[in-house]
Structures are given as structure tokens and as C-alpha cells.
Amino acid sequence: MKEKVNNIVTRIAEAEAKISASKCDDIQVKIERRLNYRDQTSFLNDLEITGLDELANENPIYLITIIAQKVGISLDECDIVSAGRKGKRRSGDVINGEGAVPRPQPLVVRLARRTLRDQLIRAARSRPGVDTAGIVNTVQSRRFYINEPLNW
Known part of the structure; x- marks a missing residue:
């Protein structure tokens, strides 16, 4: 009788362990799905310039407000959640003993509303000749592009 009781107790313990492990796995999968969904929906408000x-001492929020004015959109600082350069600042490559100007990192902006992002992208595409004149003090003005970020 003692042997049968011990056998039943071990079987119950094994069954409880399986049930609790599967519940934990289910909960973990649900949490991961929820986080992934939230990340994906927050990326819908991002754009890349x-x-x-x-x-050296640029203000990304100021840059995006000036760019928005240049393409014809009114944008306040409260409409911008965050703005900054993507990655580290690149150093110049040495070509034939001379230093080259590094290619600038894109400016990544998260806006408060998706409609603002869509308006900015649409306005930039409708004005293909818009350039950096009056935005960034450079020797030569060049075109800038406003797009959806494709990779993170």
C-alpha cells in the first residue's frame, strides 16, 4: 500500500510540474506577442531623414521643425516624441592621404501621431526639389529625403 501511495504522489507531482510549466510557457508567449505588437505599432510613428x-552641437528637434516648415507642414515641439541620429557618428575615411567627409547618419524621428508622419512624407514627396539650404550651414546645399525607416 505504501508503494502505491508513493507512486500516486510522484505521478501527481509530475502532472503538476507539467501543467505549471506549460502555463508559464503560454504566459511567456502571450507577453512576447503583446510586446511585439506594441513595438510594431510604435514604429508606425517613426520616420527617417x-x-x-x-x-557637433546640433539640436535634432529644431532640425525636424525647420525641415517640416521647409516642406510646408506646421509642426510643434510637442508633436515630436523623440529625435536623434541613428548610431554613432562616423569618422572620416582617409583617401590618398587626405581626410574625407564622413557620410552623415540618418536622423530618426518619432512623432506623436501617425497622421503627422504621413503628412510629412507626402509633403516631402510632393516637393522633390527641396534641399538643405537654410537648414544646415554647409558649403553646398543638397537634397534630403524623408522616408519610413526600413530596418532597426
């Missing part, structure tokens, strides 16, 4: 020269 390429072609702007990097300056």
Missing part, C-alpha cells in the same frame, strides 16, 4: 550633414 537622410542627407543632412551632422554638426
Whole structure:
């Protein structure tokens, strides 16, 4: 009888362990799905601006408000959640003993609303000749591009 009771107790313990492990796995999968969904929806408010020269003491929020004015959109600082350069600042390559100007990192902006992002992208595409004149003090003005970020 003692042997049968011990056998039943071990079987119950094994069954409880399986149930609790599967519940934990299910909960973990649900949490991961929820986090992934939130990340994906927050990326819908992001945009990437390429072609702007990097300056030592630049203010990304000021840059995006000036760019928005240049393409014809009214944008306040409260509409911008965050703005900054993507990655580290690149150093110049040495070509034939001379230093080259590094390619600037893109400016990544997260806006408060998706409609603002869509308006900015649409306005930039409708004005293909818009350039950096009056935005960044450079020797030569060049085009900048406003797009959706494709990779993170």
C-alpha cells in the first residue's frame, strides 16, 4: 500500500510540474506577442531623414521643425516624441592621404501621431526639389529625403 501511495504522489507531482510549466510557457508567449505588437505599432510613428550633414552641437528637434516648415507642414515641439541620429557618428575615411567627409547618419524621428508622419512624407514627396539650404550651414546645399525607416 505504501508503494502505491508513493507512486500516486510522484505521478501527481509530475502532472503538476507539467501543467505549471506549460502555463508559464503560454504566459511567456502571450507577453512576447503583446510586446511585439506594441513595438510594431510604435514604429508606425517613426520616420527617417537622410542627407543632412551632422554638426557637433546640433539640436535634432529644431532640425525636424525647420525641415517640416521647409516642406510646408506646421509642426510643434510637442508633436515630436523623440529625435536623434541613428548610431554613432562616423569618422572620416582617409583617401590618398587626405581626410574625407564622413557620410552623415540618418536622423530618426518619432512623432506623436501617425497622421503627422504621413503628412510629412507626402509633403516631402510632393516637393522633390527641396534641399538643405537654410537648414544646415554647409558649403553646398543638397537634397534630403524623408522616408519610413526600413530596418532597426
